Amino acid sequence: MPRIAPLAPSEAGPLVRLAYRVMGRRFGSVPEPFAVVAHHRKLFVASSVQELAAEKASTVLPAAVREIAVYRVAWTVGCSWCVDFGSMLMRLDGLDIDRLQHIEDYRTSALYSDDERAAIDYADAMTATPTEVTDEQVADLERRFGKAGVVELTYQIALENQRARTYSALGIVDQGFSTDSCRVPWADPQADPAPSGPAS
Template identity: 25%
Template structure:
């Protein structure tokens, strides 16, 4: 059960444009943002960061960015964020079978070597304590430019916030991400857990 209830959308009229953006792109306003709406400046700042992280003019594929967020959320153990990144990944071209194999990305033929290296980076950077090494950075540079590495770390950093926010508050999961996660992530250890009852 959520530890803070999401506010109704109209409780923060100053965020109407931002919420309309999510309704257009996701089909709903995430409960994480509706909970955060108690502080509109914080909500706006996080949305601005999200738009920068997922800038369509970036060099890293938007679907892969969602997988990076997913693996970072696996490291953190946040089921809410795993469900959201699964839904977003599929909306950005990641096939269900690839998503279902995310827990075995190191060996699955569905992942390229460059993707494996990026996902290893996500896992190491999202671990506590941080597990990124100089050797890993050198390996990352064999497939990715410094600008691309910055984009990937932006995703990992964003989910550092989202994982802590949603896991601490047991944010209630919305219907679509829950359905996506149940359909694609059942073999990966995903369960709705404390995020149930949100729709």
């Protein structure tokens, strides 16, 4: 269980219950981070809008480049929920998820392209504290992806740092999305993805 218990549908207002239903239908289960953030309705709305807008706007980079950089951040920070959910999204996008087992050896693995290696290096430099990004690194990325591509990559890496650090701090762990075995504390596997209350 996370450090703050998810907000059960029976305790949520109409807007949050509707969001639970939509997310449950889309992903097969309500993502636990959303159910925890739902305790703060305004931030729940803000984060949901941000996620949806970022998803719709991020179309400049090749999906494989963007997603491997995001995955690297989750892996580096140690957010098991983000690793789990990100693996599912990559699988649904038709990307190769078997190579994720070799993310530690990306510099030498033939499973990663030069563009992907550059994106992973940038993710590492941005995720370091303090950041270690160089002028040369950004110039190289601009040659590869253009100005808009660099902005998109930077935004997505920063967004994943926010997610991974938030979820890790709140004790939210993997939920089984990558194995199609999802759960939320109140869910009955045979029930609607957004049941009316916690299980007894």
